[in-house]
Amino acid sequence: MLDASEGYTTEDGRKIGGVVMEMKNITLRFGGVVAIKDISFDIREGEIRAIIGPNGAGKSSMLNVISGFYNPQDGQVFYKGALRPQMKPYQVARQGIARTFQNIALFDGMSVLDNIMTGRIRQMDAGIFAQAIWKGKAEREEVENRETVEKIIDFLEIQHIRKTPVGRLPYGLKKRVELARALAAEPSILLLDEPMAGMNVEEKEDMSRFILDVNDEFGTTIALIEHDMGVVMDLSDRVVVMDYGKKIGDGTPDEVRNNQAVIDAYLGVAHD
Amino acid sequence: MVQSSQAAEGLASIPALLQRNATQYASKMAYREKEYGIWQCWTWAETEKEIEALALGFINLGIKEGDFVAVIGRNRPHFYWSMVAAQSVGAIPVPLYQDSAAEEMAYVMDHCGARFAIVEDQEQVDKLIDIQDDLHQFEHMIYVDPRGLRKYDHHKLHTFTGVQEQGRAAYWEFIEDLRERREKLTYDSVCVMLYTSGTTGKPKGVVLSNRNIIEASKSSAEFDNLNKDDEVLAYLPMAWVGDFIFSIGQAYWTGFCVNCPESADTMQTDLREIGPTYYFAPPRVFETQLTNVMIRMEDAGRFKKWLFHHFMEHARKVGPAILDGKAVGGWDRLKYSLGNLLVYGPLKDTLGFGNVRVGYTAGEAIGPEIFEFYRSLGINLKQLYGQTEASVFITVQPDGEVRNDTVGVPAPGVEIRIDERGEVFYRSPGTFEYYYKNEESTKSTKDPEGWVATGDAGFFEEGSGHLRIIDRAKDVGKMADGRMFAPKYVENKLKFFPNILEAVVFGNQREQCTAFINIDLTAVGNWAERNNIGYASYQELAGHPRVLETVKEHVEEVNRSLSDDPMLAHCQVHRFLVLHKELDADDGEMTRTRKVRRGVIAEKFEDLLGALYDGSDEIFTTTEVTYEDGRKGSISATLKIIDAEVVPVEAPGKVAAE
Numbered sequence: 046m047l048d049a050s051e052g053y054t055t056e057d058g059r060k061i062g063g064v065v066m067e068m069k070n071i072t073l074r075f076g077g078v079v080a081i082k083d084i085s086f087d088i089r090e091g092e093i094r095a096i097i098g099p100n101g102a103g104k105s106s107m108l109n110v111i112s113g114f115y116n117p118q119d120g121q122v123f124y125k126g127a128l129r130p131q132m133k134p135y136q137v138a139r140q141g142i143a144r145t146f147q148n149i150a151l152f153d154g155m156s157v158l159d160n161i162m163t164g165r166i167r168q169m170d171a172g173i174f175a176q177a178i179w180k181g182k183a184e185r186e187e188v189e190n191r192e193t194v195e196k197i198i199d200f201l202e203i204q205h206i207r208k209t210p211v212g213r214l215p216y217g218l219k220k221r222v223e224l225a226r227a228l229a230a231e232p233s234i235l236l237l238d239e240p241m242a243g244m245n246v247e248e249k250e251d252m253s254r255f256i257l258d259v260n261d262e263f264g265t266t267i268a269l270i271e272h273d274m275g276v277v278m279d280l281s282d283r284v285v286v287m288d289y290g291k292k293i294g295d296g297t298p299d300e301v302r303n304n305q306a307v308i309d310a311y312l313g314v315a316h317d
Numbered sequence: 318m319v320q321s322s323q324a325a326e327g328l329a330s331i332p333a334l335l336q337r338n339a340t341q342y343a344s345k346m347a348y349r350e351k352e353y354g355i356w357q358c359w360t361w362a363e364t365e366k367e368i369e370a371l372a373l374g375f376i377n378l379g380i381k382e383g384d385f386v387a388v389i390g391r392n393r394p395h396f397y398w399s400m401v402a403a404q405s406v407g408a409i410p411v412p413l414y415q416d417s418a419a420e421e422m423a424y425v426m427d428h429c430g431a432r433f434a435i436v437e438d439q440e441q442v443d444k445l446i447d448i449q450d451d452l453h454q455f456e457h458m459i460y461v462d463p464r465g466l467r468k469y470d471h472h473k474l475h476t477f478t479g480v481q482e483q484g485r486a487a488y489w490e491f492i493e494d495l496r497e498r499r500e501k502l503t504y505d506s507v508c509v510m511l512y513t514s515g516t517t518g519k520p521k522g523v524v525l526s527n528r529n530i531i532e533a534s535k536s537s538a539e540f541d542n543l544n545k546d547d548e549v550l551a552y553l554p555m556a557w558v559g560d561f562i563f564s565i566g567q568a569y570w571t572g573f574c575v576n577c578p579e580s581a582d583t584m585q586t587d588l589r590e591i592g593p594t595y596y597f598a599p600p601r602v603f604e605t606q607l608t609n610v611m612i613r614m615e616d617a618g619r620f621k622k623w624l625f626h627h628f629m630e631h632a633r634k635v636g637p638a639i640l641d642g643k644a645v646g647g648w649d650r651l652k653y654s655l656g657n658l659l660v661y662g663p664l665k666d667t668l669g670f671g672n673v674r675v676g677y678t679a680g681e682a683i684g685p686e687i688f689e690f691y692r693s694l695g696i697n698l699k700q701l702y703g704q705t706e707a708s709v710f711i712t713v714q715p716d717g718e719v720r721n722d723t724v725g726v727p728a729p730g731v732e733i734r735i736d737e738r739g740e741v742f743y744r745s746p747g748t749f750e751y752y753y754k755n756e757e758s759t760k761s762t763k764d765p766e767g768w769v770a771t772g773d774a775g776f777f778e779e780g781s782g783h784l785r786i787i788d789r790a791k792d793v794g795k796m797a798d799g800r801m802f803a804p805k806y807v808e809n810k811l812k813f814f815p816n817i818l819e820a821v822v823f824g825n826q827r828e829q830c831t832a833f834i835n836i837d838l839t840a841v842g843n844w845a846e847r848n849n850i851g852y853a854s855y856q857e858l859a860g861h862p863r864v865l866e867t868v869k870e871h872v873e874e875v876n877r878s879l880s881d882d883p884m885l886a887h888c889q890v891h892r893f894l895v896l897h898k899e900l901d902a903d904d905g906e907m908t909r910t911r912k913v914r915r916g917v918i919a920e921k922f923e924d925l926l927g928a929l930y931d932g933s934d935e936i937f938t939t940t941e942v943t944y945e946d947g948r949k950g951s952i953s954a955t956l957k958i959i960d961a962e963v964v965p966v967e968a969p970g971k972v973a974a975e
Contacts, residue, residue, distance in 0.1 A: 191354070192353065196353060261467060
C-alpha cells in the first residue's frame with residue numbers, strides 16, 4: 046500500500062500529503078460491550094476520509110476516538126507523527142481537531158454570528174477584565190476574529206441569517222452553521238458526524254459542495270461519517286467500512302464498492 | 318490626472334463623466350458594497366483608479382475597439398467597473414441576465430459575437446464552458462469570485478484582480494493607448510447594448526449611444542432634482558435598462574453613490590441599512606413587501622393590530638393629500654403626525670424607506686391599493702412609463718400630480734403621439750439607435766422620422782394631460798361580441814389580493830372571460846399555518862377546497878369592482894382554475910422580468926383552457942417542468958374548475974351575465 050511519508054495524487058489532480066493521523070489496533074469497550082474491535086487505519090493530509098457502516102457499527106465511537114474524547118482500552122493513536130497520550134477535555138480542544146455533531150449542538154438562543162464566534166475561542170486570550178470592558182487587546186482580538194468569521198460566513202453563503210437566532214433556523218441551515226463554527230477554529234482535521242443526515246436532496250447537494258470547497262480552498266483534512274452511500278462515494282478519497290465494531294473494508298470508493306464483505310454487510314443483505 | 322478633451326468640451330461619454338467625477342467629487346463615495354459584514358467603500362477617485370487598472374488589463378488581454386464584452390453577474394461594483402472599463406477601451410458592454418439558462422445565454426453570446434466575458438463565479442463559468450464550443454469568436458473569461466475554480470484550466474480564464482494587476486504592471490506600456498481610445502469616444506459612440514427580455518420571440522439587442530444614455534440621465538435627473546448626495550441601492554438585474562440608467566447613467570451624471578447588497582437574500586436588510594433617497598422597484602417588490610407587512614400584522618397582538626389598522630385608515634384618508642401639499646385640516650394633520658410617530662415612521666424605517674425622497678415603480682401597472690398604501694405612508698412613490706428602446710423614460714409623474722391610474726406626462730424632451738388604433742408612439746433624444754443585426758425589426762419599430770412604436774395601447778386623459786395605458790396593443794382584443802377585451806387590467810385587479818401571485822385572463826374572441834390563477838405561497842402558506850391546514854407542496858395547497866373558496870371570493874370581488882366601470886364591465890371573470898404549478902421563467906411561461914407570456918401559456922395549457930370553456934367541473938392534466946439546473950420532469954394533477962358569480966351588466970343589445 047501507500048508509504049506513510051509520501052502522498053499521492055487524486056484523479057482530479059489534488060495533492061494528498063503524508064499520514065497525519067494513524068490509528069493502530071484500536072479497541073474500545075464500554076463495560077462488556079465492545080464498540081470497536083482491533084481497528085487500524087490512517088488519515089492523510091488534505092484528503093476526505095469517510096467512515097461508513099450500518100447503524101451501531103461503531104462509527105461515532107470511532108470519531109470520538111479520533112477526536113480524543115474517548116480513550117481506547119487498547120491500541121495507539123499517532124497524531125502528527127507522535128504517539129498521542131490520554132488527554133483532558135481542554136487538551137482535546139487545543140489539539141486542532143474540530144468537529145460537528147450528529148444531533149446539532151449549537152446555542153439555540155444565540156445568533157448565528159455569535160455561535161460561529163465561539164469557534165474562535167482558542168484564538169482569543171485577552172483576560173477576563175479586558176473582555177469585560179472591551180478595550181485594548183480584547184477589542185483588537187474581537188475585530189480580527191470577526192474578520193475571519195465573516196470570511197467563513199461569506200464562504201458558506203449564510204450572510205442573510207447572520208443575526209438570526211439559531212433556534213429559528215431550519216435544520217439544513219443549522220447544519221451549515223455548525224460547519225461554520227467548526228471551520229472558525231481553523232482546524233487541521235475536521236470531523237463531520239453525519240453532515241447530511243435528515244437533509245433533502247438539494248440540501249445534500251449544497252452540503253457536498255461546501256465540504257468539497259472547504260477541502261479545496263483551505264486544504265483541510267476531513268474525516269466524515271455518513272449513511273448516504275451515494276454522497277460518500279462521490280465525496281471521499283478513501284473509505285473505511287465498519288460493521289459490528291470491526292473493519293471490513295478500506296480503500297478508494299471503487300475498491301470498497303467491489304469488496305464482497307462490504308456488499309454483504311452493508312449494501313447487499315438487508316439487515317436494518 | 319489628465320482631463321480628456323471631451324470632458325472639457327461636453328462630457329460626451331460615460332468614461333468622460335468618470336474623469337470629471339474623479340476630480341470634481343474625488344473624495345465622495347461612488348460605490349459601496351457590503352462584503353464580510355461591512356460596507357466596503359470606494360470614492361470616485363478610487364473608482365477611477367480601479368476602472369483604469371481594469372481597462373489597462375483589458376488592453377493587455379487584447380480587447381479591441383468595437384469588441385463586445387459580456388458582463389454576467391449580480392449587482393456588484395466590479396461589474397459596473399467592467400462596463401465602464403470596457404467603454405474606456407472602446408469596447409461595448411453587454412450585460413446579461415445571470416439567471417438565464419445556458420441556451421438563452423448561448424443565443425445572445427452568439428448574436429453579439431462577444432470575445433470576452435466578465436462573470437461572477439463558478440456557476441457562470443461552468444455555463445459558459447458548456448456553451449463555448451458553439452461560440453467561435455469567444456476567447457477569454459474573467460471571473461470575480463475564485464471559489465471552486467482553482468482546478469480549472471486557466472489558459473483562457475483570468476481572475477478579476479489578476480487582470481487589474483497586470484493592467485497596473487503594464488501602466489506605462491498602455492496608458493497612452495487607453496487615453497487615445499477614451500478620447501475617441503463621442504456622443505454617437507455606442508454606450509451599451511442591452512437585450513430586451515423577449516416577451517415575443519428571440520431577444521433583440523438594443524444599441525444605445527452615449528447621447529441616448531447621457532441625455533436621458535441628464536433630463537431625468539433634473540426632473541427629480543437628483544444630486545450627488547443621493548443614495549441608491551442597486552439590486553435590479555444589470556441586464557435591465559433601468560439599472561443601467563440609474564446605477565450608471567444618472568450616477569455618473571450626478572455623482573451619487575451606488576450601493577450594492579451583500580447577496581440577493583440580504584437585500585431587505587441592506588436596504589434598511591442604506592436607507593436610499595432614490596429608489597426604484599417593479600410593482601412586484603412593493604407587492605411582496607406589502608404582503609409581508611400584512612402577514613406580520615396578522616401575527617401581531619390585538620393592541621398593535623388595532624393601532625396599525627386605525628392609523629393606516631387615517632393615513633389612507635389624508636396621507637396622499639399631505640404628500641401632495643394639498644390643504645388638510647389641522648386636526649387631521651395632528652393625527653397624521655401622531656401616526657407618523659407611532660406607525661408610519663417605524664414602518665417606513667423597517668421597510669428601508671425612511672429616507673426615500675423619490676421612488677419609482679414601472680414595468681407593469683401597480684395595484685391601486687398597493688400604490689395608495691405606500692403613498693399614504695408619506696413615501697413619494699411615483700409611476701413612470703418606459704422602455705429599453707427609449708433609454709427608460711417616456712412619461713413620468715411630476716411631484717404633486719401622482720395618480721395610480723395614469724403614467725404621467727411626457728418626460729422632458731419626449732414627444733408622444735397616439736395613432737388611430739390607440740397605439741402610443743414616442744420620439745426623444747433617448748431613442749435607441751438600432752437593433753443589432755436586425756434591420757427588419759429596427760425598420761418596423763422606428764420610422765425614418767424617429768418615431769418608435771411602444772406596442773402599448775393608451776390615451777391622453779382630457780384635462781390632466783396624463784397618459785393612461787390600458788394594455789399591450791396586441792393583447793387588447795375583442796370579445797366575440799366586439800367589445801374591448803383588456804386582460805392585463807383585470808389581471809392587475811386580481812393580483813392586488815395578497816393571496817394571488819399571478820393571474821392570466823383569457824377572453825379574446827370568446828363569449829366570456831376566464832382566468833388561470835397562481836396563489837402566493839407565502840401569503841396562503843401563512844394562512845394555512847394559522848388555520849391548521851397541513852400541506853406538502855404548492856400543488857396540494859393550491860388545490861385545497863378552502864383556498865379555492867377564498868380565491869373565488871377574490872374573483873367575485875374583482876367582478877363587482879369591474880361592473881362599476883362601463884368600459885370594462887363585460888370583462889368579468891366567469892370561470893377560473895388555480896394552476897397546479899407556479900408560472901416560471903425557466904419553463905418559458907414568463908419573461909425574465911416576470912411578465913406573463915399569454916400566448917405560450919394558452920398553448921401549453923390548451924387542455925385547461927378548453928375545460929374552462931366546455932363547462933366541465935374538473936380536468937386531469939400533466940405538465941412538463943424544468944428545474945433550475947435545466948433537468949426536466951413532469952407533474953400531474955386534477956384541477957377543479959370553479960364558476961364565479963358575475964354582476965349582470967346591461968350591454969348594447971345583449972346581457973353579459975349567465
